[in-house]
Amino acid sequence: MRLEIDAERCPGHGRCWDLAPLLVAGDDLGRGVARGEGTVPPEQEATARAARACPERTVVVHG
Amino acid sequence: MTDSSDTPAASGQATTDDVHARLAYERSARPRQYFAARRAASPVDQGLDADQCTLLRRPDVEHALRNWQDYSSDFGGIMGSEEPIIPLNVDPPAHVRYRRLLDPYFAPRKVAELQPAVQRHATDLVDGFVDRGSCDLSAELAVPLPCSTFLSLLGLPLDELDDLVRWKDIMIRPDHVTADPDEALRLQAETAMEIYGRFTAEVTDRRARPRDDLITYLTRAEIDGERLTDSELVRICFLLLAAGLDTVTISLECIFAFLLEHDDARRMVVDEPGSEVDLVEEVLRVETPVQGVLRRTTRDIELGEGVVLPEGATVAIGLASANVDPDGLPGADRVDVRRRDMRNLAFGGGPHRCLGSHLARMELRTVVRTWHDRIPRYSLAPGAEVVWNSSGLRGVDHLPLVWPGGGPA
Numbered sequence: 001m002r003l004e005i006d007a008e009r010c011p012g013h014g015r016c017w018d019l020a021p022l023l024v025a026g027d028d029l030g031r032g033v034a035r036g037e038g039t040v041p042p043e044q045e046a047t048a049r050a051a052r053a054c055p056e057r058t059v060v061v062h063g
Numbered sequence: 064m065t066d067s068s069d070t071p072a073a074s075g076q077a078t079t080d081d082v083h084a085r086l087a088y089e090r091s092a093r094p095r096q097y098f099a100a101r102r103a104a105s106p107v108d109q110g111l112d113a114d115q116c117t118l119l120r121r122p123d124v125e126h127a128l129r130n131w132q133d134y135s136s137d138f139g140g141i142m143g144s145e146e147p148i149i150p151l152n153v154d155p156p157a158h159v160r161y162r163r164l165l166d167p168y169f170a171p172r173k174v175a176e177l178q179p180a181v182q183r184h185a186t187d188l189v190d191g192f193v194d195r196g197s198c199d200l201s202a203e204l205a206v207p208l209p210c211s212t213f214l215s216l217l218g219l220p221l222d223e224l225d226d227l228v229r230w231k232d233i234m235i236r237p238d239h240v241t242a243d244p245d246e247a248l249r250l251q252a253e254t255a256m257e258i259y260g261r262f263t264a265e266v267t268d269r270r271a272r273p274r275d276d277l278i279t280y281l282t283r284a285e286i287d288g289e290r291l292t293d294s295e296l297v298r299i300c301f302l303l304l305a306a307g308l309d310t311v312t313i314s315l316e317c318i319f320a321f322l323l324e325h326d327d328a329r330r331m332v333v334d335e336p337g338s339e340v341d342l343v344e345e346v347l348r349v350e351t352p353v354q355g356v357l358r359r360t361t362r363d364i365e366l367g368e369g370v371v372l373p374e375g376a377t378v379a380i381g382l383a384s385a386n387v388d389p390d391g392l393p394g395a396d397r398v399d400v401r402r403r404d405m406r407n408l409a410f411g412g413g414p415h416r417c418l419g420s421h422l423a424r425m426e427l428r429t430v431v432r433t434w435h436d437r438i439p440r441y442s443l444a445p446g447a448e449v450v451w452n453s454s455g456l457r458g459v460d461h462l463p464l465v466w467p468g469g470g471p472a
Contacts, residue, residue, distance in 0.1 A: 012170070012416065013412070014171055018340075019403055026172075028170060029163070029166040029170055030166060030169075030170040030421060049404065050403045050404040053406050055406050055408050055410075055412045055416075056413070057125075057406075
C-alpha cells in the first residue's frame with residue numbers, strides 16, 4: 001500500500017498527520033508530507049485509510 | 064422565543080417575523096434535522112434571509128470552498144470594519160502572500176508552545192469554581208478562556224480581558240447589546256474604530272520595544288521585501304479578535320451541551336485520557352458551531368434543479384449542512400465519537416481554511432481534558448434548560464452546570 005498527498009492542494013488542515021503520525025509528517029506551514037516516499041507497512045494500513053478523512057480529499061491511498 | 068400568546072401567531076396567522084424566529088431557533092437548536100429537511104428540498108436554503116442564501120449539499124459546498132474565482136471573499140469589511148479584514152476578505156494572489164506569513168505562526172509547532180499558557184488559564188478558571196459545585200459553563204469558562212489565549216498570543220496584559228469581551232460582543236452580536244438595528248450598526252462602527260486605535264498603539268509600542276509575541280513578529284514580517292503597513296497590521300489583529308474568540312466560546316458550549324446529552328461520550332472522555340481528541344473532532348463535525356462562511360458570487364452559477372445564484376449574490380457556504388450530508392460519504396449523518404475517519408468541514412476548506420484551526424483544537428482539547436480530570440460527573444442545573452442563541456454562530460449564552468462534592472450551592 002502507498003499513501004500520496006497532493007501538496008499543491010493542501011491548505012494545512014493537519015488531519016492526516018494527526019491521524020497517521022507514523023505515515024505523515026507536518027511541515028512548517030502545517031501541511032502534510034508523506035514519510036518514506038509513502039510506503040505503508042501492513043500494520044499501518046487501517047491508519048492510512050483513516051487519513052483519507054482529509055477535508056480536501058488530497059490524501060490518496062493506493063493498493 | 065416569545066410566548067406565542069403575545070403574538071398574532073395565536074390567531075392562526077403567523078407573521079413573517081414569527082416564522083423567521085422559529086426557523087432561526089430550529090437551525091441553531093436542531094441543525095442536523097433542520098438541514099436534512101432543507102437539503103432534501105433544494106440545493107439552497109432561502110429560509111432566513113432574503114438577501115442571502117445558504118449552499119446545503121456536500122458536493123456544492125466542497126466545490127465552493129475551493130473555487131475562490133467564482134465564490135469571492137473580497138466584498139469589503141465586516142463587523143463594523145470599513146476596510147477588508149486580513150486575510151479573511153482578501154482573494155488570491157494577495158491572500159496567498161498573507162497566509163504564507165501567518166500560517167507558520169498558527170502551525171501546530173507554534174501552537175504547542177502556547178499550550179502551557181492555555182493549560183494554566185484553564186486550570187485557573189476551573190480552580191475558581193470547582194469547590195462551589197456549580198458554574199455557568201458559558202460565562203465562567205467558555206468566554207474567558209479564548210480571551211486569555213488571545214491576550215497571551217498578542218502579548219497584551221490579562222487585565223484587558225473585560226475590554227475584549229465587550230468588543231467581541233458588539234462586533235459579533237450587536238443585537239444582544241441593543242434592540243435598535245441602526246444603533247447596532249453605529250455601535251459596531253464606533254467599536255471597530257476603538258479597536259483599530261488600540262491595536263495601532265500596540266503596533267507603535269512593538270516597533271519601539273520588540274517582544275516575543277505575534278504583533279512583534281508581524282512588525283518584522285515582509286512580503287516581497289516590503290514590511291506590512293500599519294493598516295495591514297491592525298486589520299490582521301482585527302481578524303484574530305473577530306475570528307478567535309467567539310468561535311472557541313461557542314465550540315465549548317456545543318461540546319458541553321453535547322456531553323450532557325451523550326453520557327457514553329462523557330464516560331469515554333473521563334476513562335480514556337487522549338480520547339478528547341476524537342471527541343472534539345466528531346462534535347465539531349456533527350454540531351458545527353460556525354454553520355457557514357460568507358462569499359460573494361462573481362458570475363451567475365447554476366446549481367441544478369433550476370437554481371441559479373446570480374452574479375453578486377451573498378452566499379453562505381453551509382458547513383453545518385455539508386458536514387452531515389451522506390451524499391458521497393455514507394454514514395456522515397450518524398454520530399460516533401469513536402470514529403476517526405470522517406471528513407470534517409467545521410474549519411472550512413480551500414485557501415481560506417481557518418487560520419486558527421490548530422490553535423482552536425488545542426484550546427478545546429485542553430479544556431475538555433482539564434475539566435473532566437477535575438469534574439468527571441456533572442449535569443445541567445435543576446430547572447435549567449439549554450437555550451440556543453438562534454444564530455449561525457450557534458452557542459448557548461448560559462449553561463448552568465452542577466456536580467457533586469461541592470459546598471453549599
